Amino acid sequence: MDVIEAINSRYSVRAFKSDPVPRKVLEELLGFSLRAPSWANTQTWALAVAGGDVMKDLKETMASRAFAQDERGPDIPRPEWLSPYRERRKENGLRLYELLGIRRDDVEKQLNWFVQMYRFFDAPNAIFIFTERDVSVWAMMNVGLLAQTISLAALNYGLGSIMLAAGASYPDIVRRKLNIPHAKQLIISMAIGYPDPDAPVNKFRTERVPLGEICSWHGL
Numbered sequence: 001m002d003v004i005e006a007i008n009s010r011y012s013v014r015a016f017k018s019d020p021v022p023r024k025v026l027e028e029l030l031g032f033s034l035r036a037p038s039w040a041n042t043q044t045w046a047l048a049v050a051g052g053d054v055m056k057d058l059k060e061t062m063a064s065r066a067f068a069q070d071e072r073g074p075d076i077p078r079p080e081w082l083s084p085y086r087e088r089r090k091e092n093g094l095r096l097y098e099l100l101g102i103r104r105d106d107v108e109k110q111l112n113w114f115v116q117m118y119r120f121f122d123a124p125n126a127i128f129i130f131t132e133r134d135v136s137v138w139a140m141m142n143v144g145l146l147a148q149t150i151s152l153a154a155l156n157y158g159l160g161s162i163m164l165a166a167g168a169s170y171p172d173i174v175r176r177k178l179n180i181p182h183a184k185q186l187i188i189s190m191a192i193g194y195p196d197p198d199a200p201v202n203k204f205r206t207e208r209v210p211l212g213e214i215c216s217w218h219g220l
């Protein structure tokens with residue numbers, strides 16, 4: 001697949017077929033993705049991949065914590081977005097709710113949708129990206145580059161994905177179930193699988209602020 005085509009066709013997938021992704025497909029995909037750049041090739045990342053019964057257990061545990069609205073304790077504090085990001089975030093949520101037919105006063109449907117995030121939208125697999133705890137903030141950039149490389153490379157295998165801060169909200173559960181030492185902090189999770197083409201939510205597409213509004217040009 002052409003790189004530009006991949007960039008343009010990627011979107012956050014929020015409904016998956018139940019078919020598991022074969023381990024060798026995930027291994028190949030992640031192997032290629034490790035070509036992502038990092039500061040001085042420091043490769044400040046560690047990955048954990050969940051599937052099968054482990055995945056089922058993980059998502060049920062996280063979903064019940066989310067349903068109970070247990071306080072989240074992510075290793076990376078959740079952001080307080082200021083204007084104009086706060087408005088963009090709100091608009092994104094409202095557009096998604098509109099597509100899903102969730103009214104602004106329908107608390108029950110909103111909670112169900114919220115919980116779906118913690119179920120990794122029922123994807124068969126999840127990828128968790130960690131760094132060491134005492135590491136430069138630049139390691140976050142490295143992780144971001146790896147995550148985006150994974151999401152683009154996934155398209156080559158007919159796979160779709162979504163990065164999920166939600167799935168990194170209860171890092172202690174992830175560490176306990178996947179036997180990851182406390183020395184590793186969970187930066188981001190990803191749900192990955194074969195997209196369900198019939199799910200209305202997978203028709204959701206997001207816009208971008210035009211280049212002219214966020215880019216200045218100098219000497220050209």
Ligand SMILES: Cc1cc2nc3c(=O)[nH]c(=O)nc-3n(C[C@H](O)[C@H](O)[C@H](O)COP(=O)(O)O)c2cc1C
Nearest residue numbers: 010011012092117162163164165166167188205206
């Ligand atoms: C760091 C990060 C965390 C995200 N966390 C969530 C999440 O918890 N729940 C969710 O539904 N989408 C999440 N997303 C997906 C974004 O909402 C999505 O990327 C954005 O709306 C742009 O849409 P697109 O990916 O379809 O182009 C996350 C994306 C990033 C980069």
